[in-house]
Amino acid sequence: MREKKPLPDRVRRWAEERIGPVASVRDASHNWDRSRVWELADPGGARWYVKVSPSAKFFTRETRAYRHVVPALGHSRAPQLIDSRAEDLALLLTVAPGAPAPGGDLSSASWRSVHEQAGMLCARLHEAGELDSADQAEAEGALQAAADGVEKHLGRAGDRLTGDEQQLARDYAARLRRVGPVPVGYVHGDNQPRNWLWSGSAVALVDFERTRPAARVQDLVILAGTEWFDHPDRERSFHRGYGRRLTGVERHALRCLTALDAVNCLGWGPANGHPEVTARGRRTLDRLMREDRP
Template identity: 80%
Template structure:
């Protein structure tokens, strides 16, 4: 587990301009060195999250997504952006209703329903509308970037893959370079189960 990251005082003061007094700020970061997320509790039990993006690029991408794409998911299906602060790469978000599925002890049928709902929400993201110029340029380069990254991931896999499995990955990477134009849409860049 990573070390607890305290919420910077300047960020808390900024958040309090929108939320009112914060009585508790708890590190809610994922176990990843660049994750910086805090759960804020206000008087009367109100809760919010502050997320500090790892880079200006991610901050711009997430801010744009929360402003223009997330609302297409429908009310209460995702956190809503209350404010953003470029100086600290910080986003102030509402708390989405519900609880993380991994901690609920769900049956196989319930897990299928969770995955079906996640798939439906991802489909809504894909159909959220035309990409702006910057998003379009990034999306058009994605297949090439994925192909270029294959060797990096093969290096990380090391001897866990056989020679045949490594060649299969290289063959698929080569196919990505030849796919040609594909329909473009928004995607969720971190769609995974949380522990």
């Protein structure tokens, strides 16, 4: 059983200065060491969340996202930022409606509805305002940066990959460097159902610590290796909500990115005790090996 994480006293005092007395605190962190999230409730039952970011980089990304990008999603489609405290990397947030989609025991039709609405929200996020010159440069360099990370990922994965699998990853990194221009914008960065809240009629997005300027197709990598792998109907529904299918260049980039993601999963998953991430990487890499090295 995961050990519960206590809310730091100074963070609680700061939150109470903004929302009033807190009657109860519940640890709502994800099951990994650096996740620190608490649900607060006042004596009347009103609820909020406090999140302490795992790093200054994530804190900066998330506060910026809530102030400048998330409003494009629309009313009740994401939490709202009440305040932030840089000294503690803390954010105080409203509660968005719904519960994480994976815990809802949804029917096939409901899952298609979830994906369609998630696609619509991703389109809004990806198109949330013009990028300034610095953001444009970061976004246009995102695929190159992903390709440049291959040796780091291979080093972490170590002997979990065969020599042929290592070469496959390097080949896909080389192909990614040659991909032409693709649409860019603000991406969620961890776009998957655990960050989609489903109320039974609408989806809301949460967890924007990885939101940044990038190639829009990078937001589809996790979905391609998990949800859509076994459920092509969900992929079709997502793109219906998104408003378009991917271009040929985007599809090529996505295949390259899934290969690099697989290697990253095979390094990160075992090191952090996440067998589901490890399994995602292994399944993707096995599929690519079957298709590319029959």
